[in-house]
Amino acid sequence: MRVLELETENVRNYVNHLFEMVKSRNPNEVEFHQAVKEVFDSLVPVLVKNPTYIKLRVLDRMVEPERFITFRVPWVDDEGIVQVNRGFRVQYNSSIGPYKGGLRFHPSVNASIIKFLGFEQIFKNALTGQFIGGGKGGSDFDPKGKSDMEIMRFCQSFMTELSKHIGPDLDVPAGDIGVGAKEIGYLFGQYKKLKGAYEAGVLTGKGIDSGGSLGRKEATGYGTVYFVEEMLNEKGYSFTGSTVVVSGSGNVSIYAMEKAMELGASVIACSDSSGYIYDPNGINLDTVKRLKEVENKRIKEYVKAHPESTYVTGWKGIWTIPCDIALPCATQNELDFESAKHLISNGIKAVGEGANMPSTLDAIDEFLASGVLFAPAKAANAGGVAVSSLEMAQNSARIFWSQEEIDAKLKVIMKTIYKKSMEAATEYDFPGNLVVGANIVGFMRVADAMIEQGVI
Numbered sequence: 370m371r372v373l374e375l376e377t378e379n380v381r382n383y384v385n386h387l388f389e390m391v392k393s394r395n396p397n398e399v400e401f402h403q404a405v406k407e408v409f410d411s412l413v414p415v416l417v418k419n420p421t422y423i424k425l426r427v428l429d430r431m432v433e434p435e436r437f438i439t440f441r442v443p444w445v446d447d448e449g450i451v452q453v454n455r456g457f458r459v460q461y462n463s464s465i466g467p468y469k470g471g472l473r474f475h476p477s478v479n480a481s482i483i484k485f486l487g488f489e490q491i492f493k494n495a496l497t498g499q500f501i502g503g504g505k506g507g508s509d510f511d512p513k514g515k516s517d518m519e520i521m522r523f524c525q526s527f528m529t530e531l532s533k534h535i536g537p538d539l540d541v542p543a544g545d546i547g548v549g550a551k552e553i554g555y556l557f558g559q560y561k562k563l564k565g566a567y568e569a570g571v572l573t574g575k576g577i578d579s580g581g582s583l584g585r586k587e588a589t590g591y592g593t594v595y596f597v598e599e600m601l602n603e604k605g606y607s608f609t610g611s612t613v614v615v616s617g618s619g620n621v622s623i624y625a626m627e628k629a630m631e632l633g634a635s636v637i638a639c640s641d642s643s644g645y646i647y648d649p650n651g652i653n654l655d656t657v658k659r660l661k662e663v664e665n666k667r668i669k670e671y672v673k674a675h676p677e678s679t680y681v682t683g684w685k686g687i688w689t690i691p692c693d694i695a696l697p698c699a700t701q702n703e704l705d706f707e708s709a710k711h712l713i714s715n716g717i718k719a720v721g722e723g724a725n726m727p728s729t730l731d732a733i734d735e736f737l738a739s740g741v742l743f744a745p746a747k748a749a750n751a752g753g754v755a756v757s758s759l760e761m762a763q764n765s766a767r768i769f770w771s772q773e774e775i776d777a778k779l780k781v782i783m784k785t786i787y788k789k790s791m792e793a794a795t796e797y798d799f800p801g802n803l804v805v806g807a808n809i810v811g812f813m814r815v816a817d818a819m820i821e822q823g824v825i
């Protein structure tokens with residue numbers, strides 16, 4: 370016992386030292402530090418049991434991206450004025466497949482955001498069981514208030530540079546915040562023009578007529594609900610008859626709400642970055658889809674169609690609404706310690722992260738310490754990238770699967786991630802802790818592939 374304690378202490382020192390190095394090499398990148406800290410803390414028991422990972426410096430290598438690309442994106446707005454944005458792509462880890470991960474267009478995008486997303490993507494992609502490495506990209510371009518033609522010109526300029534670095538067997542981007550099928554369409558059109566060949570597998574999340582997959586649009590939200598339902602069922606709970614609060618009203622949020630409703634839950638609130646709506650009768654999803662998918666309007670407009678609902682300015686207050694299940698599906702650090710306290714005192718049973726890193730580290734600790742069932746992002750939102758990988762498979766084989774086939778595969782993938790993460794948590798003495806379990810499963814698959822391939 371004493372020996373194990375000493376070894377654990379040594380490993381903790383090694384991990385802390387490595388974390389300090391990450392911070393000094395990547396100064397001021399607070400989101401990136403946060404993502405690394407969560408993973409490092411989870412890996413201590415694995416490193417104690419498998420010292421080879423330390424000897425071969427696997428973690429030291431994994432935390433350094435294989436490649437980090439930034440580039441200028443000049444484009445002309447509708448007034449004829451030249452605008453300049455910054456483009457990014459991090460090619461983080463290619464040991465289990467081509468780099469894979471979304472593109473985010475949002476004014477807050479910077480190196481820290483791209484690196485945190487890319488780092489988490491490595492483990493998420495490994496968890497899916499598919500053969501995809503980790504990558505991420507995007508731009509500080511703000512699509513809000515831009516015309517379709519401005520968005521198209523921006524996408525064309527962005528792809529003119531990005532095309533030098535991607536390919537169906539090299540790096541396969543997809544959507545994320547601010548990037549949906551429309552933007553992917555413009556990006557694909559430009560890539561095709563530059564390459565002079567129809568390489569459908571270079572991007573995922575494409576429209577169906579451009580080689581996209583049925584079920585990709587719904588996959589992240591549906592997958593999150595499938596994962597959380599597994600977690601609930603094990604404790605004798607279910608979405609059926611539960612009240613649910615879902616933040617955001619974008620791609621992930623809308624399809625998480627849709628599946629939760631299908632399973633018999635009452636979804637009573639959702640939001641955008643300006644504020645949230647509360648509808649005691651249950652949200653009317655057709656109205657949300659019309660506002661967000663068709664008319665590009667603010668969520669505030671919802672109350673016009675549903676006078677019994679209320680709108681509150683500011684997105685954080687959504688977590689003060691009493692509910693059984695909370696699904697943060699908007700953005701990083703949207704659910705902090707104070708919000709976690711509110712949810713807990715209101716009797717929350719489960720939290721499922723549809724967004725990437727939506728809960729702060731102290732919020733996660735508080736949920737776990739209070740016995741709240743907690744589904745971490747890397748595991749719970751992996752359905753999106755999993756179906757992206759199925760899209761790549763269909764493109765390579767020149768076949769087209771039905772919605773039912775995709776949905777059945779997605780369900781199996783989400784159930785498997787849940788089962789494997791729970792098993793790893795138990796094996797490494799953190800029973801029920803899916804944060805630790807998911808990080809361990811993702812890490813070991815990538816680490817073992819890296820070791821097989823030499824010092825890479």
Ligand code: NDP
Pocket residue numbers: 544545546547548589617618619620621622640641642643684698699700701703723724725726750751753754
């Ligand atoms: P969308 O752009 O479709 O929607 C984003 C939603 O979140 C909008 O309602 C937006 O409101 C809100 N939001 C964005 N930024 C902020 C902010 N700073 N503060 C408050 N609200 C904000 O993006 P997605 O639904 O695709 O992505 C949502 C989350 O899910 C992200 O964390 C993303 O990384 C993650 N994710 C996405 C996957 C996918 O397949 N798309 C897969 C896995 C994870 P507003 O319109 O006002 O900006």
Ligand code: 2IT
Pocket residue numbers: 469470471472493541542543544545573725750751753754755757
């Ligand atoms: O965060 C994510 O997993 C995504 N934005 C989806 C990535 C993908 O390649 O489908």
